[in-house]
Amino acid sequence: MADGSLARRYAKALVALAVEADALDAVGADLDRFARVMALDDGALRATLTDPSLTLAERKAVLDAVLGRLGLREVVGNFLRLVLDKGRMGAFDDMVRAYGELADERAGRVRAAVITARPIDEALRVAVRDALQGATGRTVLVRYEVDADIIGGMVARVGDVVYDASVAGRLEELSLALGAVGEA
Numbered sequence: 001m002a003d004g005s006l007a008r009r010y011a012k013a014l015v016a017l018a019v020e021a022d023a024l025d026a027v028g029a030d031l032d033r034f035a036r037v038m039a040l041d042d043g044a045l046r047a048t049l050t051d052p053s054l055t056l057a058e059r060k061a062v063l064d065a066v067l068g069r070l071g072l073r074e075v076v077g078n079f080l081r082l083v084l085d086k087g088r089m090g091a092f093d094d095m096v097r098a099y100g101e102l103a104d105e106r107a108g109r110v111r112a113a114v115i116t117a118r119p120i121d122e123a124l125r126v127a128v129r130d131a132l133q134g135a136t137g138r139t140v141l142v143r144y145e146v147d148a149d150i151i152g153g154m155v156a157r158v159g160d161v162v163y164d165a166s167v168a169g170r171l172e173e174l175s176l177a178l179g180a181v182g183e184a
Helices: 004-020 024-049 056-070 074-085 089-107 122-136 167-183
Strands: 109-116 139-146 153-158 161-166
Touching: 004 024, 004 074, 004 089, 024 056, 024 074, 024 089, 056 074, 074 089, 089 109, 109 122, 122 139, 122 153, 153 167, 161 167
Parallel strands: 109 139
Antiparallel strands: 109 153, 153 161
8 A cells, every 4th residue: 555645645646637627526436436546457457567577668659559559648647657757656546545635625525425214316316415515515526336134214424424224223323222221
């Protein structure tokens, strides 16, 4: 695992460049696209770009070939070349994650995961998103998941905050309360 402060420094520099180019979200999309390519074929590209048995020139040639095919923004290509030159490609995923957090913060948005026991319709999705936006005072980008183990209701994770309105959560609270009564 890479040092989080290192990844954050690289991401902060890239955010500054992206803001200057008025391409904050576009740069994020390019980073995500490159990250998906790095993960293909069990991480073959990642393995190549971090392989110490290859010379830096060989790894640069591979990176340039991939960049030529992907057509990413110049700022992203230059960033990736710098990361490779500095021997930091192993920290790329942490940099992408830090970039996303910094970009969201700068744009006044937060990401949330909403878990329900079964899929919910669009009207309820909008109501949940609006309620989370009201609670946070920020734009909320919601990812919906289904987990039958929560039985009913929902669990929402917004950053480090968890809102548990699930049946499973209520049953656990009841069990803890009953256990406390039995001990008294």
